[in-house]
Amino acid sequence: MSPVIEVEGMSKFYGAFQALDNINLNVEQGEVVVILGPSGSGKSTLIRCINLLEDYQQGDIRVSSQRVEHGKRLAGIRCEVGMVFQNFNLYPHLTVLANVALAPIRVRRLPRHDAQARAQQLLDKVGMGAHAHKYPSQLSGGQQQRVAIARTMAMEPRVILFDEPTSALDPEMVGEVLDVMQNLARSGVTMVVVTHEMGFARKVADRVIFMESGRIIEQNTPHTFFTAPQEARTRAFLQAILHH
Amino acid sequence: MDLLQTFFNWGVFTDALPLMLRGLGVTVVLGVVSIVLGLVGGLLLAMVRLYAFAPLRWLSRVYIDVLRSIPLLVLLVLIYYALPFVGIRLSSFAAAAAALSLVSCAYSAEIFRSGIEAIPRGQFEAAASQGMGFFNTMRDVILPQAMRIVLPPMTSNCINVMKDTALASVVAMPDLLKQATQAQALAANPTPLVGAAVMYLLLLLPLVQMVSWIERRNTAGRTGA
Numbered sequence: 066m067s068p069v070i071e072v073e074g075m076s077k078f079y080g081a082f083q084a085l086d087n088i089n090l091n092v093e094q095g096e097v098v099v100i101l102g103p104s105g106s107g108k109s110t111l112i113r114c115i116n117l118l119e120d121y122q123q124g125d126i127r128v129s130s131q132r133v134e135h136g137k138r139l140a141g142i143r144c145e146v147g148m149v150f151q152n153f154n155l156y157p158h159l160t161v162l163a164n165v166a167l168a169p170i171r172v173r174r175l176p177r178h179d180a181q182a183r184a185q186q187l188l189d190k191v192g193m194g195a196h197a198h199k200y201p202s203q204l205s206g207g208q209q210q211r212v213a214i215a216r217t218m219a220m221e222p223r224v225i226l227f228d229e230p231t232s233a234l235d236p237e238m239v240g241e242v243l244d245v246m247q248n249l250a251r252s253g254v255t256m257v258v259v260t261h262e263m264g265f266a267r268k269v270a271d272r273v274i275f276m277e278s279g280r281i282i283e284q285n286t287p288h289t290f291f292t293a294p295q296e297a298r299t300r301a302f303l304q305a306i307l308h309h
Numbered sequence: 310m311d312l313l314q315t316f317f318n319w320g321v322f323t324d325a326l327p328l329m330l331r332g333l334g335v336t337v338v339l340g341v342v343s344i345v346l347g348l349v350g351g352l353l354l355a356m357v358r359l360y361a362f363a364p365l366r367w368l369s370r371v372y373i374d375v376l377r378s379i380p381l382l383v384l385l386v387l388i389y390y391a392l393p394f395v396g397i398r399l400s401s402f403a404a405a406a407a408a409l410s411l412v413s414c415a416y417s418a419e420i421f422r423s424g425i426e427a428i429p430r431g432q433f434e435a436a437a438s439q440g441m442g443f444f445n446t447m448r449d450v451i452l453p454q455a456m457r458i459v460l461p462p463m464t465s466n467c468i469n470v471m472k473d474t475a476l477a478s479v480v481a482m483p484d485l486l487k488q489a490t491q492a493q494a495l496a497a498n499p500t501p502l503v504g505a506a507v508m509y510l511l512l513l514l515p516l517v518q519m520v521s522w523i524e525r526r527n528t529a530g531r532t533g534a
């Protein structure tokens with residue numbers, strides 16, 4: 066079976082500035098890939114290219130063997146690629162339940178009743194079942210992010226991209242979100258996670274990717290990555306982080 | 310005593326009342342038609358202004374700027390007195406409704422645009438990342454939030470349209486003001502004019518109050534929620 070995500074020789078420019086430089090990356094079904102790197106290294110930009118929230122200028126990105134590009138098929142591809150955002154981006158005018166059920170009703174054309182029943186199940190799964198009828202503004206950051214994860218799962222995507230899902234959270238709420246993500250990983254969901262949470266990378270990742278200045282510097286299993294990094298820049302990065 | 314007889318003459322008022330009420334009806338119908346057309350057209354115009362192909366976007370901008378610059382009375386007179394020279398002869402109601410809604414479109418479009426632009430980019434991205442198309446994103450995600458933001462300025466705009474209906478009396482539209490001035494001429498007494506002013510106030514004062522009420526509620530909601 067071909068990989069869920071294939072990135073081949075992909076580069077992205079902002080005007081003259083090259084944000085991503087010749088990225089090559091495959092993500093297999095069921096794999097959990099964690100992308101680490103200093104801020105500004107292009108990790109968020111990379112995953113935002115995978116569902117074309119950002120355009121790329123060179124190379125190819127394919128999801129389920131379909132090239133990611135503007136056109137009629139883009140919406141279909143985006144259904145296969147869920148995304149969880151740093152700032153949750155819940156729909157503030159809708160209840161938690163409606164947030165989760167909206168896209169399945171509109172895009173997957175599920176009957177409202179079925180979509181809501183499934184939404185309730187997913188909310189139960191992320192421990193938010195009791196809050197289904199609240200509005201996002203009534204929830205803590207951690208709770209909002211768990212709802213956002215349920216909302217993404219409601220589309221049953223083949224892969225979920227996480228764009229620094231805990232970076233906007235108060236420290237005491239990081240754990241609850243990471244727990245939900247860990248459960249997802251265990252249940253076999255394919256995930257690409259941009260994060261600064263080293264513990265999560267170590268425990269949950271099948272593969273860790275280190276990026277700097279728009280390039281992939283190193284890819285490895287978490288064990289090798291954290292205990293015997295190959296590249297000097299990776300070592301410098303880990304040194305800086307672990308000494309904080 | 311003289312003053313009362315002059316400005317608040319009950320006999321003159323009751324004589325003029327039936328015609329004035331008919332005029333009030335015309336004013337309300339004209340206002341509502343123009344408001345509805347202005348809102349629908351304004352929303353479409355805002356969409357074109359924001360999301361259409363470049364030439365259309367540019368055209369919509371020209372339209373909005375021109376219609377916001379031209380005095381409503383001038384536009385009304387053009388439509389009613391100039392268009393017949395090219396064979397377009399509109400009734401006074403159609404001419405007034407056209408002028409009012411064409412201008413209201415331009416203002417509403419700018420109000421809608423400011424509301425839509427106030428929605429954070431993350432909302433568009435969340436909808437896009439779930440495969441939602443332009444129409445669904447607008448209807449289910451963006452516009453409901455934008456409506457809440459634009460409700461006070463939009464209500465103000467509607468009040469302006471309702472007030473500006475009085476200009477239609479210039480093109481012989483039998484609206485409230487026209488009926489009142491006619492009654493005043495007939496009775497040689499200004500009481501109908503005073504009556505008309507009071508009717509305009511009764512019609513619009515509650516709407517003005519509603520705007521400030523919505524604004525107060527919105528500020529309270531922002532800090533409370």
